[in-house]
Amino acid sequence: MKLDQINPTDEELRVLFEIGFALRYAKRLDEAAEVFQGLAELLPESDVPLVALATVDIDRGKLVEAQSACEEALKLHPESMYARVHRAEALLLQRRRAEAEAELNAVIAADPKSAHSRTAKALLKAADLICTKEGLEATAGLGRS
Numbered sequence: 420m421k422l423d424q425i426n427p428t429d430e431e432l433r434v435l436f437e438i439g440f441a442l443r444y445a446k447r448l449d450e451a452a453e454v455f456q457g458l459a460e461l462l463p464e465s466d467v468p469l470v471a472l473a474t475v476d477i478d479r480g481k482l483v484e485a486q487s488a489c490e491e492a493l494k495l496h497p498e499s500m501y502a503r504v505h506r507a508e509a510l511l512l513q514r515r516r517a518e519a520e521a522e523l524n525a526v527i528a529a530d531p532k533s534a535h536s537r538t539a540k541a542l543l544k545a546a547d548l549i550c551t552k553e554g555l556e557a558t559a560g561l562g563r564s
Contacts, residue, residue, distance in 0.1 A: 425461065432458070436471070443475055451475050466492035466499045473505050477512065485509040500526055500535035508542055516550045 427435070439454035452475045458468035469492040476485035489506035492499055504526050511519035523539040530536055542549075 427461065432462070436467070439471060443471075443478060446478070448475050448479055464495060466496040466502050469495070470499070470502045470505050473502075473509065477505070477509055482509045482513045486513070500529060500533065504535045504538050504542070507539065511542055511546060511549050514550050516546060520546065 435454060435458055439451050439458065442448075442451035442454060452472060455468050455472040455475060459465075459472065462468055469488045473485040473488035473492070476482070476488060486506055486509040489502045489509065492502035493506070496502065503522055507519045507522035507526070510516075510522065520543065523543050526539040527536045527543075
């Protein structure tokens, strides 16, 4: 069967995303990446699987790859706050603070009450900790909740 012959329902896609995120939360990062890569192939016009894959790369410490995945997502959907906030997270973790803060502030300005804005605000609050050597050492291996 060819990929273009596979037509999952919305419910099947939702379950696949949930499986991918559950695997990521369980720190089964290789398996989570496989799920999200498959979803990216199934949904080539969607930014969501690419950003989900970026979150796995962030958890792996592959920050340049995470940033690249978010930038690919933004090529598909330049307005994606999901991609913007995680791109900024990858930048912040690379200690590219000025770029990250500009992006995070733009996310907040676009929709101050959104979930993405709440994440952006939390990242801004954590910037001092993240952008110091001591902060990176203190947060190394903590992963996501």
